[in-house]
Amino acid sequence: MVNAIFDRGFYQYITVSDMEGNLLIERKNPNTQDSVPAWFTNLVEVTPPVQRTELNDDWTLAGELTVQSHPGLANETLYESVKQSAFMFFAAFVVAYIALLFIITAITKPLRIVVHKINDIQNQKFSQINYKPFTQELTFITQAVNKLSSSVEGMFKELSQKAEHFKAQAYEDSLTGVQNRSAFTRHMNALLSSTAHSDEGYLVIIRLAHLNAINTSLGAQEGDNYVTSVANILKQFSKESAETTHLFRLSGADFALVTEAISKRECSNKIEDLSETLAHCNPLKDGNRSVWMGVAQFSDKQSFSEIMENADSALMAATKQANGWQFASELSHIHSNTAWRERLNVILEQQYADMLIQPVMSIAKNTPSYFEAFARFKDKESGSVIPMSQLIPASERLNLIPEVDKLVATLVFKKLSQAKCDVAINIANASLANSHFRTWLVAQLNQNTALCTKLVFEFEDSALIHHKDDTISFCKTLMTLGCRVTIEHFGENLASLAGLRAIQPHFVKISGKLTKDIHTDKDNQLFVSSLLSIARGLNINVIAELVENEAESVALTQLDVAYQQGFYFAKPTLWQN
Numbered sequence: 001m002v003n004a005i006f007d008r009g010f011y012q013y014i015t016v017s018d019m020e021g022n023l024l025i026e027r028k029n030p031n032t033q034d035s036v037p038a039w040f041t042n043l044v045e046v047t048p049p050v051q052r053t054e055l056n057d058d059w060t061l062a063g064e065l066t067v068q069s070h071p072g073l074a075n076e077t078l079y080e081s082v083k084q085s086a087f088m089f090f091a092a093f094v095v096a097y098i099a100l101l102f103i104i105t106a107i108t109k110p111l112r113i114v115v116h117k118i119n120d121i122q123n124q125k126f127s128q129i130n131y132k133p134f135t136q137e138l139t140f141i142t143q144a145v146n147k148l149s150s151s152v153e154g155m156f157k158e159l160s161q162k163a164e165h166f167k168a169q170a171y172e173d174s175l176t177g178v179q180n181r182s183a184f185t186r187h188m189n190a191l192l193s194s195t196a197h198s199d200e201g202y203l204v205i206i207r208l209a210h211l212n213a214i215n216t217s218l219g220a221q222e223g224d225n226y227v228t229s230v231a232n233i234l235k236q237f238s239k240e241s242a243e244t245t246h247l248f249r250l251s252g253a254d255f256a257l258v259t260e261a262i263s264k265r266e267c268s269n270k271i272e273d274l275s276e277t278l279a280h281c282n283p284l285k286d287g288n289r290s291v292w293m294g295v296a297q298f299s300d301k302q303s304f305s306e307i308m309e310n311a312d313s314a315l316m317a318a319t320k321q322a323n324g325w326q327f328a329s330e331l332s333h334i335h336s337n338t339a340w341r342e343r344l345n346v347i348l349e350q351q352y353a354d355m356l357i358q359p360v361m362s363i364a365k366n367t368p369s370y371f372e373a374f375a376r377f378k379d380k381e382s383g384s385v386i387p388m389s390q391l392i393p394a395s396e397r398l399n400l401i402p403e404v405d406k407l408v409a410t411l412v413f414k415k416l417s418q419a420k421c422d423v424a425i426n427i428a429n430a431s432l433a434n435s436h437f438r439t440w441l442v443a444q445l446n447q448n449t450a451l452c453t454k455l456v457f458e459f460e461d462s463a464l465i466h467h468k469d470d471t472i473s474f475c476k477t478l479m480t481l482g483c484r485v486t487i488e489h490f491g492e493n494l495a496s497l498a499g500l501r502a503i504q505p506h507f508v509k510i511s512g513k514l515t516k517d518i519h520t521d522k523d524n525q526l527f528v529s530s531l532l533s534i535a536r537g538l539n540i541n542v543i544a545e546l547v548e549n550e551a552e553s554v555a556l557t558q559l560d561v562a563y564q565q566g567f568y569f570a571k572p573t574l575w576q577n
Contacts, residue, residue, distance in 0.1 A: 003178065003295070015066045016055070018307040024063060035077045044078060047071070062481070082125050114145050116334055121152055156245040157298065171251040174513055175224060176231035184248035184256055188307070191260070192300050200299045201244075201260035202267045205311045206234065207292045209319075210284055218565040219549050220512075222283055229281050231255070237274055255385060255489050264327070271295060271325050279324075292318040293325035293484045312394075313339070340394040346380050347405055353377050354385075355411055356572040357423065361417035363557055370484075374572050375408045390427075401430035402437040409441060415575055416451050424456035424486060432459060433467045447482050452482035458509070461489050464499030475503045486543070491531050499539060508535055512546030519555035529559055 016025040023335055034206060048069035055063045120127065128149060171183035179187075191201070208230060215223040219380045231247075233254055238247040241259070248256045271293060282290035294315025299308045314328035316339060331408045347353070353375040359368035377386050395401045405428055412425050429436045445452055457478055463471045463485070475485045487500060490508035500508070510531060514524050535542045547566030556564060 001296045002497065006503065014068075015062055017066070019061055033316055034547060036079045040079050040082075040317065041075055044075065048074065067187065070253055093560065094480070111514070114141055117145050117149065121149055124224045156273070161167060161398060176228060176249055178235065178249045178255075179480065180248070181248065181250045184245060184258075185304070187246060187248070188298075188304050191258070192298070192302070192304060192307075200262075200297060201258060202262060203296050203298055203307055203311050204257040204259070204271065205268075205294045205296075205315050206230070206255040206278075207294075207315055207390070209289055209292055210282060211253040214283055214383065216571065218283065219548060220546055221567075221570075226281065226283050227252075228280060233274075233277055233281065237270075237277075249408045250392060253390070254393075264329075267295065272323070275323060275325055283293060289324040294318050294328065295325065296328040341398055341400075342399050343379065343386070344391075344395060344398065347377050348400075350380075351407060351410065353411060355415060355575040357421075357469045357575045358565060358572040359570050360563055361569045362423070363553075363562055363564060369563055370424055370459070371573065371575075372424045372426070373408070373412050375404075396430060397508075400429045401428075403430075405431040405437065406440060408416055409444065412455075413444065413448055413451060413522070416454055417448070419454075419575075422456060422484075424458050424490075426458045429463050429467060431462060432463050432471060432474065438470070442477060445478070445483065449481070456484040456486055458486040458488050460542075461487050461493050461496040461508075463523070464496035464503075467492055468499050472502045474501055475505065479503075479505075488545075490535075490542075491527065497534065500540075504538055507541045507543050509545045509565075510561070515544045515556060516548070516560075518554070519551040525555065528556075528561075532559060532561065 008255060016024075017023050029336075050066060050068045050069050052067075053065050054061055055065055056408065058172060081224055082332055099442055104384065110131065112130075113129055117129055128146050131142065132139065138531055168211075171179055171186075173180045188203075208227065211226060214226050216466050231249070234247050234257065238257065244260045245259045248258070250256050257272075262270075275293065278291045279289065281549045282288065292315055294311045294313070294317070296307055296314055307311050310328040314326045318326040332538045354375040355375075356376060357371040358374070359371050361367070362369045377391060378384065391404075392401070405426075409425055410557050412423055415425055445455075457475075459471060459475070460549040477483055484507070485505040486507040487496070487503070487505050488509045490496075490500075491514050500519035510528060514528055514531075518524050518528065532542055542561055542562045543563040543565060547553050547564045547568045549558065549568055552566075553564055555563045
């Protein structure tokens with residue numbers, strides 16, 4: 001009967017025991033199920049309930065029957081349920097992962113764009129982010145980066161413009177737009193360097209013969225027009241062979257053309273054509289030549305100073321030529337520095353020069369505040385006035401600037417002792433840097449103490465940069481003696497402001513570059529206004545120089561410039577006691 005029951009049902013086991021607990025019959029099935037892995041069965045223990053019942057033999061207890069259901073069905077059902085749950089969980093995980101990946105990608109897209117844009121900014125690419133994030137917080141980030149890009153782009157452009165502006169100031173002539181003397185020196189040194197492999201060439205120095213006379217008789221504006229017209233012709237000339245010809249402005253009246261890889265015959269033909277073209281640029285219309293040209297050949301075997309001496313000698317010889325130009329190689333001997341030294345020594349020995357004065361006007365009083373003195377030296381042989389644009393460079397080359405300034409100061413002292421006006425003397429940077437000159441001038445002032453209150457000494461503001469300590473000390477000494485001090489060209493070098501505060505001079509002269517056409521130049525008006533604020537803060541009077549017409553004077557007066565100087569008020573005239 002036990003076998004029949006066991007075989008008919010799904011049991012784990014069936015046992016029959018007597019009343020004393022002795023096992024009489026046992027039937028048992030294995031715990032495993034074919035459809036359920038053994039590891040799952042071992043891992044998950046299912047304990048089915050156990051049922052017991054007593055066995056009777058009539059009215060007597062014969063034993064006990066114990067039955068336990070088989071767990072296989074439960075294991076199978078549980079295993080299938082676990083499989084389904086695992087599959088659903090995995091499917092949900094995959095879906096969630098894909099969704100999360102999409103969300104993260106969408107969220108981080110603006111951040112990736114921002115990172116890419118920041119890298120672009122590092123590479124000086126300043127485009128805007130056009131993507132609009134879907135969250136407000138990320139929108140703020142992209143807007144901030146766009147603003148940063150715009151700001152950095154603006155700063156970069158401003159710095160680039162300033163760099164170009166500073167480069168132009170350092171190596172470009174402001175009036176003509178051609179390269180200046182500093183650029184010329186660099187160019188020549190590069191051509192003459194040991195690493196250069198340039199062919200031989202020619203240096204042509206072009207001197208404007210009438211610039212000084214035009215400035216004196218017709219005014220600075222006509223002088224500028226004269227310079228500009230010559231510069232335009234020279235620019236056109238240099239453009240015809242731009243790769244081998246370079247144009248520079250060396251000083252007020254001097255230009256330089258540097259030509260490479262050209263024969264003497266070709267150079268001669270070009271100079272002759274250029275001379276004929278420039279002959280029509282004389283505003284005085286007096287029949288004289290408008291320019292002189294000295295030509296010197298150069299190679300890397302020569303020094304820069306030697307080439308300049310040769311060109312200068314040719315230029316001096318050209319003034320005596322009918323055609324107005326001269327090759328240095330055709331001179332019997334080179335005597336540039338020697339000739340200039342002789343001319344300057346004669347001037348210094350004669351202790352004479354024509355002294356001219358120009359008033360610095362007080363606008364409020366319509367009277368001169370003081371007069372600026374100018375010296376005009378004449379050549380002993382020709383009797384003509386030596387242009388300062390020639391005399392000063394020659395004096396600098398020969399280190400005679402302090403001696404020239406001594407002569408000018410001595411002549412002013414003599415005239416001032418018999419005059420009632422106040423007079424200004426210009427002191428060159430080379431003289432200021434010369435300790436012997438400073439000692440000499442202080443000694444002269446101590447011997448002429450009565451003149452000190454009538455004297456004004458004018459220094460260039462560049463002296464406060466290149467010779468700061470000497471300038472500050474010397475100016476304070478002069479002011480202690482009762483002299484007044486003016487700093488010229490104020491506004492050209494803002495680096496001089498520290499020295500200006502240390503000196504606190506009586507006057508500053510705003511650079512003529514800033515006052516020219518100020519009635520139409522809004523930028524210069526704003527800049528001059530800021531310079532006036534600086535000067536007022538230091539309790540310094542301001543003078544505007546090179547005032548050429550009424551419109552400029554009115555504009556400067558409206559800006560509250562109390563002192564003005566220029567051809568509009570008076571040209572330099574001979575100082576007569």
